Amino acid sequence: MEENQQQENQPPVNSTPPVGAVIMTNENSLNGPFPAELDKFNWGAFLLSWIWSIGNGVWIGLLALVSPISLIMMIILGFKGNEWAWKAKKWDSVEHFKTVQAKWQKWGIIILVASVVVSVVFGILFSVIAISVVGSVPTTIDSQYTGSQTIDNSVDY
Numbered sequence: 001m002e003e004n005q006q007q008e009n010q011p012p013v014n015s016t017p018p019v020g021a022v023i024m025t026n027e028n029s030l031n032g033p034f035p036a037e038l039d040k041f042n043w044g045a046f047l048l049s050w051i052w053s054i055g056n057g058v059w060i061g062l063l064a065l066v067s068p069i070s071l072i073m074m075i076i077l078g079f080k081g082n083e084w085a086w087k088a089k090k091w092d093s094v095e096h097f098k099t100v101q102a103k104w105q106k107w108g109i110i111i112l113v114a115s116v117v118v119s120v121v122f123g124i125l126f127s128v129i130a131i132s133v134v135g136s137v138p139t140t141i142d143s144q145y146t147g148s149q150t151i152d153n154s155v156d157y
Contacts, residue, residue, distance in 0.1 A: 029087040035094050038082045044104025045081030047112055049074045052081070052104055057088035 045052045045061070049070070053061025058081065064073040077084075082101065091097040 030090045031086055031097075034083050034086050037094065038086060038097065040082065041078050042081035042085075042101060042105070043078065044101055044106075044108045045085070046074050046078030047108030048104060049077055052108075053077065055104070056081075056085040058084040060084070 045056075045058075049064035050062050053059065053064065058077070061073065061077050061081075061084075064070050064077065066073075082097075085101070086097060091100075
């Protein structure tokens with residue numbers, strides 16, 4: 001009798017998730033279990049962080065936009081990106097997944113190289129403009145003193 005009374009006081013347990021809810025576990029993802037062959041560093045996720053996150057439906061990756069934790073999030077995306085992307089989006093096959101992630105990696109490298117080239121070009125350009133504005137680079141600390149002046153080292157006490 002006492003057990004029935006306790007069961008009546010407890011709210012009913014609903015074993016089905018709400019409509020539209022997606023529960024992500026290794027066993028229950030849109031694509032089945034996460035394949036071991038995909039368990040490697042994802043350079044596309046690391047290099048393109050928040051852009052890659054949007055494209056792959058990995059919304060936690062948007063934390064890469066928060067300055068203090070940006071680098072940390074990029075590293076985490078590199079290590080966990082494949083697993084999270086596998087779980088977040090429907091893929092035709094493992095090969096399809098690998099092909100898409102290879103494209104992300106290719107574009108991440110292209111953008112990185114382009115950024116370095118643009119930075120070097122602007123650095124050289126800035127240096128040339130700065131030198132032309134100043135006129136010349138002085139070769140001594142103070143070029144107006146050529147050493148013809150004598151220095152009096154005597155000290156009067």
